[in-house]
Amino acid sequence: MEHIRCLIIGSGPAGYTAAIYAGRANLNPVVYEGIQPGGQLTTTTEVENFPGYPEGITGPELMDDLRKQAERFGADIRSAIAIKTDLSKRPYTVTFDNGDEVTADTLIIATGATAKYLGLEDEKKYAGMGVSACATCDGFFYRKKVVAVVGGGDTACEEATYLAGLASKVYLIVRKPYLRASKIMQERVLNNPKIEVLFEHNTVGLFGENGVEGAHLVKRLGEADETRYDIAIDGFFLAIGHKPNSDIFKPWIQTDEVGYIQTEGATPRTGVPGVFAAGDVADPHYRQAITAAGSGCKAAIEAERYLTENNL
Numbered sequence: 001m002e003h004i005r006c007l008i009i010g011s012g013p014a015g016y017t018a019a020i021y022a023g024r025a026n027l028n029p030v031v032y033e034g035i036q037p038g039g040q041l042t043t044t045t046e047v048e049n050f051p052g053y054p055e056g057i058t059g060p061e062l063m064d065d066l067r068k069q070a071e072r073f074g075a076d077i078r079s080a081i082a083i084k085t086d087l088s089k090r091p092y093t094v095t096f097d098n099g100d101e102v103t104a105d106t107l108i109i110a111t112g113a114t115a116k117y118l119g120l121e122d123e124k125k126y127a128g129m130g131v132s133a134c135a136t137c138d139g140f141f142y143r144k145k146v147v148a149v150v151g152g153g154d155t156a157c158e159e160a161t162y163l164a165g166l167a168s169k170v171y172l173i174v175r176k177p178y179l180r181a182s183k184i185m186q187e188r189v190l191n192n193p194k195i196e197v198l199f200e201h202n203t204v205g206l207f208g209e210n211g212v213e214g215a216h217l218v219k220r221l222g223e224a225d226e227t228r229y230d231i232a233i234d235g236f237f238l239a240i241g242h243k244p245n246s247d248i249f250k251p252w253i254q255t256d257e258v259g260y261i262q263t264e265g266a267t268p269r270t271g272v273p274g275v276f277a278a279g280d281v282a283d284p285h286y287r288q289a290i291t292a293a294g295s296g297c298k299a300a301i302e303a304e305r306y307l308t309e310n311n312l
């Protein structure tokens with residue numbers, strides 16, 4: 001069985017950044033890229049908030065640069081998906097869908113989190129053309145425009161409030177007759193004159209010529225007084241949660257109730273020595289490329305220290 005000193009699972013900003021640092025520290029990192037080489041940013045066009053690119057850069061170009069930078073320092077980047085782990089004892093064993101089975105002294109988990117969508121065909125049709133699951137990432141493109149946010153929890157209220165600082169109007173589309181968010185977040189939303197909360201509403205479709213121009217809504221779906229109507233919007237933001245890609249680590253690693261890997265304070269250390277988590281898979285709060293890259297850097301520094309301390 002092949003033995004690896006520093007194994008990195010995931011090839012988003014967290015994984016590639018960990019690989020750059022681990023490569024420069026002579027740890028001979030091996031990266032398994034998974035089903036989405038380059039991670040979530042490969043699905044977007046303009047990235048305007050990653051430091052170092054004053055004119056912005058497309059997501060695929062940014063990830064290609066990060067990959068090349070990791071390769072320059074010797075990262076061995078492979079394409080396979082991790083399907084099973086045994087983290088009960090060191091060296092840790094990971095099995096991949098191409099038949100690879102490797103052992104590792106240190107493991108950096110950088111598998112990201114996937115945004116949840118309603119499941120409408122139109123969400124795919126207008127992906128990158130008015131549909132977004134990240135207000136921090138895309139809100140700026142909707143200054144003085146009208147947007148809708150879907151969801152009734154804390155994240156939805158946070159995103160609606162953030163967008164209200166940019167857009168001219170924000171609809172908050174809530175399935176239930178109430179908000180699930182904390183009292184303080186509810187108040188912030190309900191007292192914001194730019195936000196109109198549409199309780200007991202479902203979105204059943206989107207429309208528009210070259211991008212989102214509106215949404216088809218149903219009020220009190222399935223009830224006797226069910227009403228269907230359209231609203232005009234320029235952007236449609238999903239805020240109904242994310243699924244962290246942590247299932248294969250759960251037997252060994254502590255996660256929260258949603259599945260985000262729990263780390264020690266602000267460090268990337270998990271409860272298993274030598275196993276670190278970086279990026280969105282361990283971050284329910286920020287989920288940005290730069291924060292993912294930052295935590296990938298921390299994870300690689302931790303891996304180097306762990307190997308040194310344990311003479312590995």
Ligand SMILES: Cc1cc2nc3c(=O)[nH]c(=O)nc-3n(C[C@H](O)[C@H](O)[C@H](O)COP(=O)(O)OP(=O)(O)OC[C@H]3O[C@@H](n4cnc5c(N)ncnc54)[C@H](O)[C@@H]3O)c2cc1C
Binds near residue numbers: 033038047048245287
């Ligand atoms: C459409 C869109 C636009 C965005 N725009 C911006 C923006 O403008 N600015 C910004 O800062 N952020 C933006 N984000 C958020 C940003 O993309 C994420 O915060 C960031 O990519 C998280 O990085 P990560 O490395 O943690 O994980 P990800 O980028 O999610 O990468 C996860 C990696 O893990 C791999 N993986 C998963 N499971 C396995 C497995 N079992 N085995 C092997 N590999 C696996 C995947 O293949 C992937 O390579 C955007 C996100 C989306 C979806």
